Amino acid sequence: MRILVSYDLEDIATTSTYKFGYLISEYLESKGFNVTRLDGIKCTRDFLFLSLLDAKNLVIYAGHGVEDALVGFSFPNYWIGRPFVGFDNADWLSGKIVYTIACLSGRKLAKKVIESGAIAYFGAIDIMYVGFPMERNYMDDFIETWIEPIIQLINGKTVKEAYDSYIKKCNYFIELYKSNIDKWPNADWHLHALEHNRDVFKVFGDKNATLKDTKPTTTKIEVFKTLLSLSPIALAVVTAPIWVPLIKKELEKRGIL
Template identity: 30%
Template sequence: MNRTILVTRPSHDQTTRCISAWAGEVLDFAVKRGDTVIDLAKDRANRKEFESVLDKKDPSMVFFNGHGDESRVGGQDNETLVDTQNSSRLSGKVVYALACKSGQLLGPVSIEHGTAAYVGYNEDFIFMTEPDKRTHPLDDKTAALFMGPSNQVVISLLKGQTAQEAHIHSRKAFFRSIRKLMTSKTSLADSSALRFLYWDATVQACYGDGRM
């Protein structure tokens, strides 16, 4: 069954450049499965275009990448794409927000307004990178420890699993990254990564249990 997925991929600082590059792995996976991907990358990740796609294409899933806070998720240059005031626009959709803190308020409010499911983070999403890989984020093995588990949310949803199942699979992937580091020779940097991987796994939250 062909489904339409809306992805926002701002790229205005080091954080958004990295997470948006890794989101591209999920886009490739979706296209290979025959799904339709609408990619709002860089300057296209603005509120006007985002709302236009919601109205005209009615995607079954929205995958946000960007900065956020308790009540909003941002796009290019951190322009607000969705907040608690317009979360009804997500009604009927399955949402994954790779953005800090939006699970605190935006997640539950969007469910009240009809969102099928919302997976996000109740606190900051923290990840580490290798300085010499900043221009080639997909070659960054440290970032991969974090981005792989994050991408697992969307991959699981694309495979037909429910949001709760996707949330569980993602958390398990974070713990696999932890075990991978623990069974290797651990450096000081790895010790920090262990702490942040555990943090991300525990602050990821899921509201609702819809599927695509």
């Protein structure tokens, strides 16, 4: 089972998502999973392409999102029209379960990713809030809600069961904050923030699927598509590392070199 975890670090919000990405990567590796990390400035489309040359069953993304894209490490990639995942490369996620902790991508991108062949997509239809380490470490509480569905998925639970575990974990902390609202000065804000996160986080695609149902594709086909689109001269230059040694070997064999 191969898992890709991508998490960049750019600002206050991504401090939380970066910590989540790091912690879930450590956890998955401790359980024996083959994990590829795209952390920090590696959270870009180019590194995504390279990492998907090998099939991945589960893709986890934590960072900024907009309605039609997962932003990735934004400068300069997103601002020049090359987000981590957009409509034009949604098919890279075909056959996979996609789990995102990001704002807004559930509005448009989720549908496109599912239409392009992904098994399921976890994502938010509005902004998502992060917690802060105050009188209580609310940051870690929020991260715990994000980790819970992944634990369920790797233990063989369905997408729906994983999603339900997120709701249950959110409700646990919501009730905890309510019961301590007079003692914890910042419990009220985090209570409402977590209620919001719970209500806007959705799942799309096959809710009865498990990780065993994934049929991940790779980006190798994109390499061939690119080669086929090149002119004969450009194709010869790009493929030179392959054919030049072969020709040299044949010439040496014939005693010409």
